[in-house]
Every structure is written in structure tokens, then in C-alpha cells.
Amino acid sequence: MQTFTEIDSREIPGNIIQLMSRDWMLITAGTPEKFNTMTASWGALGHLWNKPVAFCFVRPQRYTFEFTEAQDYFTLCFFDEQYREALQICGTLSGRDVNKVEKAGLTPRILDSGNVAFEEARLIIECRKIYADVFSLDKFTADETPFRIYPDNDFHKMYIGEILHVWEK
Ligand SMILES: Cc1cc2nc3c(=O)[nH]c(=O)nc-3n(C[C@H](O)[C@H](O)[C@H](O)COP(=O)(O)O)c2cc1C
Numbered sequence: 001m002q003t004f005t006e007i008d009s010r011e012i013p014g015n016i017i018q019l020m021s022r023d024w025m026l027i028t029a030g031t032p033e034k035f036n037t038m039t040a041s042w043g044a045l046g047h048l049w050n051k052p053v054a055f056c057f058v059r060p061q062r063y064t065f066e067f068t069e070a071q072d073y074f075t076l077c078f079f080d081e082q083y084r085e086a087l088q089i090c091g092t093l094s095g096r097d098v099n100k101v102e103k104a105g106l107t108p109r110i111l112d113s114g115n116v117a118f119e120e121a122r123l124i125i126e127c128r129k130i131y132a133d134v135f136s137l138d139k140f141t142a143d144e145t146p147f148r149i150y151p152d153n154d155f156h157k158m159y160i161g162e163i164l165h166v167w168e169k
Contacts, residue, residue, distance in 0.1 A: 004124065004167035009045075009052035012123070012166060016045050019078060024087050027056050028116050029067035029074040032108070035116045037101065038064040039091025042156075043076070045125075045163075052163040054127050057156035060134075063096040068159055073113065073128055077121035086120070111165075123168045127161025134158075 019025070020043045028037040044055040054076055058065050068074055079087065086104035093100050101108060107119040117124040135155040140146050146155075 004169055007166050007168050009125075009163045009166050012045065012125075013168070020044065023078055024091070025056075026077040026079075026087065026090055026118065026121075027058065027064060027068070027074055028077065028118070029064065029071040030116060031071075032110045032114060032116060035108070036064045036067045036095040037077075037090055037106075037116075037118075038062055038095075039087045048160065049130075051130075053130070054125055054161045054163055056159050056161070058159065059154050059156050061154060063094050065157065068129075068132075068157070071129070073115045073126065073164075074159065074161060075111070075115050075117045076125040076127065077118050078123040078125075079118075079120060080122050083120055113164075121169075124166070125163055126165040128164055129159055130162045131160040132157060 021041055024039050024041045025043065026037045027040050028035055030036055040056055042057045046053055056074070056076065058068050086106055089104040090100050093103065109117045109119045111117055111126060113126065115126055117126070134157045137146050
């Protein structure tokens with residue numbers, strides 16, 4: 001099994017927009033005993049309040065939402081292309097109905113903190129939730145987005161996490 005090496009958040013390799021939009025990621029929250037994970041392709045990494053931060057966006061109907069709401073931490077995991085099918089599975093099935101992790105052939109990796117990531121990841125970002133808010137119709141400053149993305153008014157909740165640790169293989 002390949003081991004992970006901790007790196008500084010300023011050394012995260014690759015283009016962030018490519019990481020999110022093309023590579024995709026798993027957002028995972030919960031405890032070793034009970035956690036959930038889902039695929040996401042909307043997100044950001046950056047610098048805010050003098051901290052390295054990660055943004056992710058979870059719709060309220062996702063099972064993962066129950067975990068991102070209840071927990072103080074979440075992890076973001078990025079994978080090589082060979083795991084595309086696993087990410088498809090985690091992005092189409094719900095943890096409410098099936099054991100997605102087993103179905104996707106992924107192996108949970110319990111971090112020292114007790115937070116959950118995956119052995120197969122090539123990059124793990126561990127975050128502490130520091131801000132969360134739901135998008136709202138009256139705050140959009142251009143008209144097209146809410147009508148195109150949220151015809152059912154199921155606005156994402158945005159989570160900003162302080163990046164605590166980053167590991168890569
Ligand atoms: C490529 C891809 C990207 C996705 N991005 C997001 C996202 O950023 N936010 C979100 O709420 N759902 C996103 N989804 C949908 C969830 O991954 C999907 O609904 C998943 O089945 C939820 O699982 P859960 O019910 O176990 O939480 C994405 C799905 C795919 C395939």
C-alpha cells in the first residue's frame with residue numbers, strides 16, 4: 001500500500017479548477033463507525049481570513065448533508081482516473097440506500113483525528129468547518145444562475161473549511 005506524505009497546502013499540485021471540474025472529489029464526513037461520502041465537482045480552494053480554505057457545496061437532499069451538518073470536520077479526496085467509476089457510483093447512488101463505499105471498491109482510511117478519507121485517494125485534504133450558509137434567491141446578483149441551477153429551490157449549502165492537513169501519495 002502506498003503511503004501518504006503530508007504537504008503544505010501551498011504545495012497542492014495541479015490546477016484547482018481542473019481538480020474540481022474534471023477530476024471530481026469525494027466529500028466525506030462522519031465517524032469511523034458512521035460516515036457518508038459523495039462525489040462533488042463544485043468547490044474551491046483558496047485563502048480567506050488568513051487561512052488556507054476549501055469550499056464545498058452540498059444540496060440539502062443529499063444523505064451526506066446530514067453528516068456535513070452534524071460534524072465539525074470533513075475531508076476532500078481526489079483520485080486518479082482509474083477511480084472514475086467509483087466516483088460515478090458515489091455520485092449517483094445514495095448512502096441512504098446502499099453501502100456505496102463497498103460498491104465502489106473503496107477502502108476507508110481513518111485519519112489520526114478520527115476523520116475518514118480513502119486509501120485509494122491520491123490527495124487528501126482534511127478540513128475544519130468554519131463557516132456555513134445556504135444560498136438564497138435574493139442574494140444572486142445575476143439572474144440566470146438560480147433559474148438554471150435551482151428550478152426546485154434546493155439551494156446548496158456552502159461549507160468553508162479551514163484546511164488542517166493535506167496528504168499526497
Ligand atoms: C460529477 C458529479 C458531481 C457532483 N457534484 C455535486 C456537488 O458539488 N454538490 C452536490 O450536492 N451534489 C453533487 N453531486 C451529486 C451527489 O454526488 C449525488 O446526489 C450522490 O448520490 C449523493 O449521495 P448521498 O445521498 O449518499 O449523499 C455530484 C454528482 C456527480 C456525478
